[in-house]
Amino acid sequence: MIPHKVPPVVRLGPARLTEGLDHCRRLDLPAHRTIHGAPAPLDLESLIAQVDLVDLRGRGGAAFPFARKLRAVAGNRSERVVLINAAEGEPASRKDAMLLVRTPHLVLDGAVLAAEALRAREVVLAVAADSVPFASAEAAVAERRAAGVAGAEESRLRIRVIGLPERFITGEGGALVRGVNGETPTPPGRKRRAAHEGVDGLPTLLSNAETFAQLALLARLGPAAYADVGTPREPGTLLLTVGGETVVEAAHGMPLSAVLDLCSPGADLGPGVLLGGYHGTWLTAAEARTAVLSRAAGTPLGAGIVLPLGPDTCPLGETARVAAYLAGQSAGQCGPCRLGLPDLARALLALCSGEGSPEAVRRAARSVERRGACSHPDGTARFALSALDVFATDIASHLDAGTCGRPVLGVLPLPESPAEPEYRLDVDWTRCEGHGLCAHLLPEFVDLDDFGYPAFRPVPGGMLREARRAVEMCPALALRLA
Template sequence: MNDIRPTVTSFGPARLLAGTDRGRLDRTRHVAVHGPMPVLGPDEVVALTRTIDLRGRGGAGFPFARKFQAVMDALRSTDGNPAVVVNGTEGEPSCLKDTALLLNAPHLVLDGAEIAAVALRADEVAIGVTRGDVKASVQQALDDRRSLSVRMRVEELPERFVTGEGSALINGLNNNAALPSGRRIRTSERGLNGRPTLLSNTETFAQLAVAARVGASAYAEVGLPDEPGTAMLTIAGEAVVEVPTGVPLNYVLQMCGMSIGQGLLVGGYHGMWLNPRASETALVSRESLTALGATLGAGAVLPLPEETCPVGETARVARYMAGESAQQCGPCVWGLARLADELEALTTYGGQAAYDAVLSHARGVLGRGACSHPDGTSRFVSSALRAFPEDVGQHVYEGGCGRSVVGVLPIDGNDVGKAEQRLLVDWTLCRAHGLCAEVLPDVIQLGPDGYPSSASMPFREKDLANAARAVRRCPALALRVVG
């Protein structure tokens, strides 16, 4: 569970984080810092958000005005009231900006949601979160807002990577399993309890609350002319910063006391790796990152230090992503597991065959999943192969780069860097004797040909002694324990 409480700071004018340097803003301090909440009509919300080009800050970057208009259009053919949903689940361990906002400035987020709800005449706002402390902060804020014009509730959902996917969030808030539906249903047409629903990310609603107060012209005084305002970033999985758009990413890292190192992962574990040269030119800007083949996504920025193995770090995250499968489709259940297997084989043994297998499995899951999880993981892995050609070459042609896997990329909140114990199979030595499976039948599964069905098999601490026995029993010396 990710229970890290992020540090928060601003480089440049603080807007979303204004006043939080003295701690959490309760209702009184919030109004003193930001002023009373304005009331906007639906056309005013559309015009404002279109003028400032407000985009979703949860990953896809979809224009907020189009989402809002889509709900308005759906209401023309639907009886009843719409709903508003705030996505504060943040299931990715490398992202903490929504957590930072809901712990420090919850009323700003609630203001944005209420502004949208009043404009749409929605009768309910639901906030989805995955942390107990975040839920407590939001609930306290709701209790302080005694004159609510719309009913609001906060729900704690399971902390999984896929919980933040739109249909998974709606399912969870509807008291069903918080898993992707696998169907292409627009939330704007059928969302919370089957009603047209405006769904957006925590930061997006906070940005709306700021823009509604200051107006489009003043909002555009900060940041780029075509992408005005500020952005929230999570740096290295622990520090949350608010910066004007257009600021160089390298400058943000330097202000956090960090460097690019071997490269940057931008956009989190559904994002893209940038090599050092691209990282030095990258700005906090959609246009800049698009030109480099990347996207800011949910705002996660992770530098890779020189002392760790890029291929191994990527394999470690790929294994985590395979474990976060919704277990609803083959590409996710089997494809991502095999992709992680082949990456681990490339990390451990190297060789052209392992490299070709990684490419094959990364391509094989594309466009075939019930949700975007396979595509995002494939994009993450493929970009690593492109961003670190020298390290990949060392693994392919020399059997490794000589560096250990430090575990700098967070995969389980506070469990950063903790190695998982696994049995690895060297396919160049294995002769399908099958003796290992007799010792660890719950861990080692044999295929129809008598060979282990996987090159990398995790096991629990209680099985360590038997794992060592399996290694000793192998006549071909094809097994070893790592982690």
């Protein structure tokens, strides 16, 4: 399989994960073996010892110690499964897609090493359905079968690729397990650790694609050579997605400014840089210029996403636009997501028009923190609250004049969505008593005249749930939805 278009890759320092990609669009199995060799199987104790020596952490955003996951799964005596999380729901991330499209066997090598050490029954790779990474992953599994490279241990090991819907929350651990198990890929209502109850109810080693690729490199190089780059506390390299397109492999400890200058030499960063994705944190341009690629140094790397705004777009408008997207991407199964996130999005939109206040945004964000069935409300609140701190000057302009004078250019990438139907609110004037509750619940779509009676604007499909809520709560039962 040779993809027509592949994610671009650049480097700061030695090529580790991206070795060989200067000359090949995609490393098929023979090319992969030429560059990376065939990994030698490791027993569980040896594998955990190597992982402990370099303190390998998960690269999906939470930076959870990988050795602790291995021990947790190994502590269960039943059959085990290895699950690769490549359902990259973050619209601004491309690193896991790059790995699957361009060097998929590196990811599979790491997963197979872990599966052999754990004596797991199968490796499952979960990725967005009907995508290029999905096709490349299936081709890689087929290449392995055709080449007969499995060997005695791997021959009993099943490898399968599962396609899941491409949504923001699909990559959440509980949602991913549910999707692989044939259920709706939304977070479960209660916390379930995959290490105890994962795929088919079995103990499951769950980590993201880059983590398994790093594991393959560690096994090939050994801890000492793996730690030749990076810092003593964070050895090795990491993958970043810069500007929503370019994947950068850089060593831990390098200045973030070097990454930004490599991708856009001399570019004006504008009022801020988003680190970690849409559950991440905004930094001022000055903070970004002094940050280093190190979680130990306090840099919130998250899922390795770096998004400089540039000087020409409205930062508050960009934040509000993403907050509205995140509100629509929730599972809608708990109050903080179903009610709180739309309230937070509305508070940001009101602030953009100069009619809201930072205090209203803070209240809406605080109302969802640590109350959801998953971390989606917490991440969205963190994103919004950091914008209030970093864009204080811009917010003052919006409050004074209703605008900062810059358009919203859509610099922060969002997925293209099909055109949504629009709905219309109607009123039975024989019943309406001008309570004004509909305008309170749907301020973007309902205006009140001087006498307190409503006038309506079309409601997009993404707000249908909130419109129905307004209809149900009308005290005079005068509101209808068409």
